[in-house]
Amino acid sequence: MLVVALTGGVGSGKSSVAALLAGLDVPVIDADAISHTLTAAGSPVLGLIAEAFGSCFIDADGHLDRAAMRSLVFSDPSARARLEAILHPRILSEMRRRIEALSAPYVVLEIPLLFETGQTHLADRILVVDLPEVEQVRRVQLRSGLGIEEIRRVIGNQASRSERLKGADDIIDNSGSFRALEDQVNHLHRYYLELAAT
8 A cells, every 4th residue: 555644834735635635535644633632631641741741731621731832842852852752653653553454545644744753754655735935824824823923933843845845755836726736636646546556
């Protein structure tokens, strides 16, 4: 089975591409969704996070305080490394388990921080969703209401646009219309089916 890793910077449209592929009956495994499941209230992983960082990162309802954790890991590389050491092996294990349970020509792994976490080896092909940074900022601002400085800080903590493009096997340009995005996804879908058949 062909394994395609889907990635891109914040606001690039990864989720839209993943949804279009899922609409074509392509199995999509979302690393962020797995992370949310692993850190659900009362989970053993949440206990490990509280142990490593303190109970101040767990809110009154027993959920991970994602805003506080995000703020910490963006400002402290060692904290980020500790969090990744807890989460990434477990996310990887769950992704592998799900891949093994599948029977499909190809599978898509939606991994936002693919390059940053050194997980490119997981895939046969890397698909990057791309758009200019100014458009990234505009879309994130519309979607989240975050300030420009905070958005730029998030972007600054991710692999650069040039790094992603250099590491890509396939690129979707998401700077145009939704129809243009759909056309590119349909084209790549046919291409991946051909690759999977060889």
